[in-house]
Amino acid sequence: MxxxxxxxxxxxxxxxxxxxxxxxxxxxxxxxTSQKPSTVINGIKYFYENINANPIRSIHSLAEEATKNYNEARKKVADFINAEPEEIVFVRNTTEAINLVSFSFPFKKGDRVSTTYMEHHSNLLPWLQLKEKGVNVDIVSVSDDYELDMDYYKKLPKNTRLVALTHASNVTGTINDIKEITRLAHEQGSLVLIDAAQSVPHIPFDIKNIGADFVAFSGHKMLAPFGIGVLYIKKDIAENLKPFLTGGEMIKDVSLSKVIYENTPNLFEAGTQNIEGAYGLGLAVDYLNKVGMENIEKYENELTTYLYEKAKELKNVEVYSGKSRRFSGIFSFNVIGLHSHDTAYLLDKKGIAVRSGFHCAQPLIEDRLKLDGAARASLYFYNTKEEIDIFIEELNNIAVKYGRR
Ligand SMILES: Cc1ncc(COP(=O)(O)O)c(C=O)c1O
Incomplete structure (x- = not known):
């Protein structure tokens, strides 16, 4: 327990x-997106009533306090994933983090990158766009059990510069073996980017143990406010990247003929940042640490197991989750014969909030799974078995009434 x-x-x-x-x-x-605890909600108010100033730039005391808090937030996030503070770049969200890498990485014509069939669009489109630069993009296939083709990673095509993949699928709940994939990619001279949007909020994440070069995740899925996210860039690698945005506070020296840029992370944080968001993310990390990521992982595993066991009783319901799925609180399904939006609408009438449609993973859902959408219930550590009972009961009512046998 x-x-x-x-x-x-x-x-x-x-x-x-x-x-x-x-x-x-x-x-x-x-x-x-996750809900927010009072410490984060009240913390934002506290920030504006006590800390608000533009950090780094000004030297007055309040600005110094803002700078101190901004740096502390960076340190908290770094510790949370076992990284160094200078490896943490604050961005808006996972999407921006991945776009930053796809723009900043020195790709040239003939290079290859790989992504996979199970990606959220934000780990797909930034790579597909590179085709315009003459970069080849491989899409790793997904088995009928929703697992990635590991053989692909054992022998990467020549010139593969970067392997991008999600840690946990937002549709099937599959958790990929990112440590092994990173090891294989490094052995063959490729860097690795992990989309950790669905994993960092739910399980202990130790980047030194995993060894990947870039990690992207969003604050709003882990109790923090909207508009703050993280890009981890492994030390030394940042030197090879060009800045994504240019402007204030990312330079050491500027004249009209020469610009000397700052080091990372400032290099990638041009302009005034979401300081309040970073502060809120720090508080969110405090909250998660207090509960304990091991406890969260264990509890969510119990809840997810409970949900899947209960779902076995349902008739006229199809579930999209592989046999070797490892849990990440995701349960995607359809009432056979009913569009996922209708299912979500009927559940909403009973106060149950689930997502429906393509989940920003249209190639997976439409091309690979041959569906016109799926409904998805996704859990967090504040959900309860009683809530799962309510959900299953209502889903059963819908399936009995509208489902096709
Ligand atoms: C696996 C995965 N990657 C990336 C994203 C994009 O996150 P954001 O919209 O916060 O950039 C999501 C959001 O649902 C996701 O589930």
Missing amino acids: SNIDVEKIRKDFPILSKEINGNKLVYLDNAA
């Missing part, structure tokens, strides 16, 4: 006691 007092935790999240359509909210859309 996990070491989580979920009822106590739920009291920290004001929105969880909200009513939706006359029912208690059952929030099962955590893969889209």
